[in-house]
Amino acid sequence: MRILLVEDDIRLAEALCEALSDQLYVVDHLKDGESAWNQIQKNTYDLILLDINLPKLDGLSLCKKIRTHGHTLPILMLTARDTSNDKVNALDAGADDYVVKPFDLQELLARIRALLRRGNTSTPPILTWGNLSLDPSTYEVSYTNQPLHLTPKEFSLLELLLRNGRRVLSRSVILDRLWSSENPPEEETVKAHIKSLRMKLKAANAPENLIETVHGLGYRLSQLS
Structure with missing residues (x-):
């Protein structure tokens, strides 16, 4: 499974890349929304982990762009914004799930597994x-x-x-x-x-x-x- 992580917090991104790699995911990391959009045009991903506060192109705008261009892969938002309005905006932009920072790593991994299962419902478990x-x-x-x-x-x-x-x-x-x-x-x-x-x-x-x-x-x- 290949995951695109779009996060401009380098320390957090490095920790996530290590944790995801330990789970045998292939991870590409980018620091801004514009670069992420260019990468999505060239590669196939199974899931996107997307921060909202990003340079060049923010996470909400990138999420909307991904959806308006017909991409259906799961998108999980990572953000420090925790109000109900923020969550509604993210889900309305096309996100499938929303995790507030700081988050529990095991919970995040469980949410990733759930989204990947949802996106591959025809795939047998064994x-x-x-x-x-x-x-x-x-x-x-x-x-x-x-x-x-x-x-x-x-x-x-x-x-x-x-x-x-x-x-x-x-x-x-x-x-x-x-x-x-x-x-x-x-x-x-x-x-x-x-x-x-x-x-x-x-x-x-x-x-x-x-x-x-x-x-x-x-x-x-x-x-x-």
């Missing part, structure tokens, strides 16, 4: 492909009930493949979905993670071609028999 099973809520992966011990990036990569099934994902798409836009790695990094993931699947007696390479295009899961 992802499966044949004998392969991945639980996004517990970060557990198994093949024929044999646990696989994956790194956070390997887990995110396998989750992405499971969510797309037979759809071919290019290396550039995988980089876009799983790495921050700040200093992204080379495409060879994807190849290295695919290789490592295949080795761990093979060790659990999964078929060698469970993750297929579609030459010149990218990767996908193999056809179920």
